[in-house]
Amino acid sequence: MKRRVTVLDYLEENYIEIPEKTAVSDENGEISWGELRDRSRALSEGILRKSGIGEKKIPIVIFMKKSITHVIAIYGCLYSGNFYVPVDINTPEARLRSILETLKDYKVLTDGKNLERLKNIAEDKDILLIDELLSGSADDAGFFETERRLRSITDSSLMYIIFTSGSTGTPKGVAVRHRSVMDYIESIMDEIGMKREDVCGNQTPFYADMSLKDLYMTLASGAELCLIPTGYFSFPVKLLQYMEEKKISFCMWVPTVYRIVAQFKALSKVRPQSLRTICFSGESMPVSVYEYWLENYPDIDYWQLYGPSEITGSCSYYKVDKNRKYEDIIPIGKPYRNTGMILIDDGEIIPVSDTGRKGEICVYGSCLAAGYYNNEEKTVAAFSSLPGELGYDERMYHTGDLAYYDNEGNFVFAGRADYQIKHMGRRMEPGEIEAAAESLEIIDACCLIHNRQKDDLILYYIGQGSSKDITKSLKDKLPSYMMPTGYRQVEMLPLLPNGKVNRKELDAKENGNGKEG
Amino acid sequence: MREELIKLLTGICPEVDFENEKALIDDGLLDSHAVLSILAAVSETYDVEFEADDIMPETLNNIDSICILVQTLLDRKAS
Numbered sequence: 001m002k003r004r005v006t007v008l009d010y011l012e013e014n015y016i017e018i019p020e021k022t023a024v025s026d027e028n029g030e031i032s033w034g035e036l037r038d039r040s041r042a043l044s045e046g047i048l049r050k051s052g053i054g055e056k057k058i059p060i061v062i063f064m065k066k067s068i069t070h071v072i073a074i075y076g077c078l079y080s081g082n083f084y085v086p087v088d089i090n091t092p093e094a095r096l097r098s099i100l101e102t103l104k105d106y107k108v109l110t111d112g113k114n115l116e117r118l119k120n121i122a123e124d125k126d127i128l129l130i131d132e133l134l135s136g137s138a139d140d141a142g143f144f145e146t147e148r149r150l151r152s153i154t155d156s157s158l159m160y161i162i163f164t165s166g167s168t169g170t171p172k173g174v175a176v177r178h179r180s181v182m183d184y185i186e187s188i189m190d191e192i193g194m195k196r197e198d199v200c201g202n203q204t205p206f207y208a209d210m211s212l213k214d215l216y217m218t219l220a221s222g223a224e225l226c227l228i229p230t231g232y233f234s235f236p237v238k239l240l241q242y243m244e245e246k247k248i249s250f251c252m253w254v255p256t257v258y259r260i261v262a263q264f265k266a267l268s269k270v271r272p273q274s275l276r277t278i279c280f281s282g283e284s285m286p287v288s289v290y291e292y293w294l295e296n297y298p299d300i301d302y303w304q305l306y307g308p309s310e311i312t313g314s315c316s317y318y319k320v321d322k323n324r325k326y327e328d329i330i331p332i333g334k335p336y337r338n339t340g341m342i343l344i345d346d347g348e349i350i351p352v353s354d355t356g357r358k359g360e361i362c363v364y365g366s367c368l369a370a371g372y373y374n375n376e377e378k379t380v381a382a383f384s385s386l387p388g389e390l391g392y393d394e395r396m397y398h399t400g401d402l403a404y405y406d407n408e409g410n411f412v413f414a415g416r417a418d419y420q421i422k423h424m425g426r427r428m429e430p431g432e433i434e435a436a437a438e439s440l441e442i443i444d445a446c447c448l449i450h451n452r453q454k455d456d457l458i459l460y461y462i463g464q465g466s467s468k469d470i471t472k473s474l475k476d477k478l479p480s481y482m483m484p485t486g487y488r489q490v491e492m493l494p495l496l497p498n499g500k501v502n503r504k505e506l507d508a509k510e511n512g513n514g515k516e517g
Numbered sequence: 518m519r520e521e522l523i524k525l526l527t528g529i530c531p532e533v534d535f536e537n538e539k540a541l542i543d544d545g546l547l548d549s550h551a552v553l554s555i556l557a558a559v560s561e562t563y564d565v566e567f568e569a570d571d572i573m574p575e576t577l578n579n580i581d582s583i584c585i586l587v588q589t590l591l592d593r594k595a596s
Binding site: 233236264265490491492 | 542545548549550552553554556557558560561567568569570572573574
């Protein structure tokens, strides 16, 4: 068996085995694996010819809308031996400046449509226009230069940087090596798998690492990556019609999107026929939303995945047991093979047999990011040594997430350590209260906010129930000190660009603009 | 109702010219967040409920189509 070192090895295999098959499609068209490989190599040659980066390996910011061209941009950067930095084109100017300052030595790859937004932010000499780079004619010298650069990549070379929001407001660039992505893709293909005939309906933006599985599972399997137009995710019927038209069989979306479909009961209008696998990650899947989908699709597979950007995609997976009735929450399961995942409480590793005891999720293995780019201080703070005297360097990432073990040894998510609330003198997790509330049929989605001045627990919720009904049902599920003390019924919860609930916005509503806590 | 709706929607998305824009969705002037916020505001202001197929790009594409949608919802509620 030929050894694969980077994701490009998969692309070269698809180029030989299935050159005519559709690789990526968007609302404007499609591209085959053969064309994708050729265009990506052409872009690499253009980058190497025109950017003047010499022997260095630098970050290349990809600044364009999600599209087939964006996918070419990713592979083109990788073929050129550099690493890519996908950035949201709607990033506010101040944040974009902060990202570029963090990167220091960089190029920005963009298209004509987004060039204007970069004026006065990036210097002309650092901007690469993709159309210009792709228009150059291929020659032997360019081909060999790409080959030479490719040979210089090892699995410890950086593959990408994804920026996450830092608690101080300065974005942190999570820098990830090729081997972490290869490890992730091989693991997830082993467990969940994707078939060549699958069509993966992509929702997550490329600037979020949740999209890694969409991009690279389709690459590893030769399946089609169908980029669903972003706008469709606010129109449930339109979204389902598009899925039907494109014969989408595989969805890996954030729970919010599944929830919008459930909230408007859209599957009673259109029920796409090809769907066979659903994964959810990014935040906890409300049990009531899962049950709505299960009712409509009793025969397909459901998977919950968990993992922050710093461990590359996801580190644990759980195949939802369709015969089991979940009370409040669906477990996040067990770590992939070759991934270490433990719970730490007060510096001590919690044994799996100690069910119910909460600790911080800590992760080690090849999946760990190299660190935060150009930010040693934050890297040292988040990545430490594994407890115990190992006699060698084994790094571990502190996720800041809490979990406990259930009777089957599954990890069960229990909220963010830093969202912990102190209410009436007792520590609690909003996630636990939210999970209990979302398990009620009368609540579709919710977010618990602590009003710190009044020490009130305010439940923002979407649903049909009155506060009286909710209180009545929740009393059976929560201890009295965890019961919400106020309710705000809303039609929608504010969302972040990645589809997660914008907790900070609600917190600011309750508490003004002070720090969340 | 038209003027009232323009005022309501401008309160949510002050940068959008609801009076004159003809393709709010097709031109990408309203993102997912804006759409969901508009649905929430309309639902609250007029005390109406949306069904799945009420929420389509073409029904929210300009102020005239939004007016028709709200009227339809009000009629449905009354009937």
